[in-house]
Amino acid sequence: MNTLINWYQTHLNLKEATFSRIDHDDAMVEVVYKITTPNGRQLILKVCERPNDNLREEYFLKFFAEKLAVPRIIQLVEPQANIHGAILMEYLPGTLLKTVDFTDPLACE
Numbered sequence: 001m002n003t004l005i006n007w008y009q010t011h012l013n014l015k016e017a018t019f020s021r022i023d024h025d026d027a028m029v030e031v032v033y034k035i036t037t038p039n040g041r042q043l044i045l046k047v048c049e050r051p052n053d054n055l056r057e058e059y060f061l062k063f064f065a066e067k068l069a070v071p072r073i074i075q076l077v078e079p080q081a082n083i084h085g086a087i088l089m090e091y092l093p094g095t096l097l098k099t100v101d102f103t104d105p106l107a108c109e
Contacts, residue, residue: 004083005033008045012075012088019045024096030057034091042091044071047084054078054085061089 009015014035022032022044030053035043048054054076064070071089079085 004047007083008047008077008086011077012045014043017043035088043074044089044091045086046089047086048079049084051079051085054087057087061087 005019009017009019014037016038018036019033020036022034030049031047033045033047035045037043046054046057048057058073058076061070061073065072069092071092073087073089075088077083077086077088
């Protein structure tokens with residue numbers, strides 16, 4: 001595991017947790033990790049490598065929190081020298097939508 005992940009583990013008090021990178025075809029920019037704590041709790045860590053992406057993500061998660069089922073923010077990591085901003089959030093079970101899943105009725109819902 002790289003030094004940057006070790007930094008997040010220490011900073012977020014998740015030293016004993018397991019970090020698994022989530023790779024998928026629709027990933028845009030951020031690096032996303034699924035975290036499993038020793039007691040089995042699952043979390044998501046989204047590391048925003050571009051400046052201000054974490055601020056946009058935080059804004060939209062808060063904006064939609066009362067309107068849609070979006071993950072609750074647990075902790076924010078502000079960008080620092082040599083450290084990317086990141087968002088630690090709750091894990092919502094489910095699967096990613098595929099292009100074929102996007103239908104007119106779904107859009108209305």
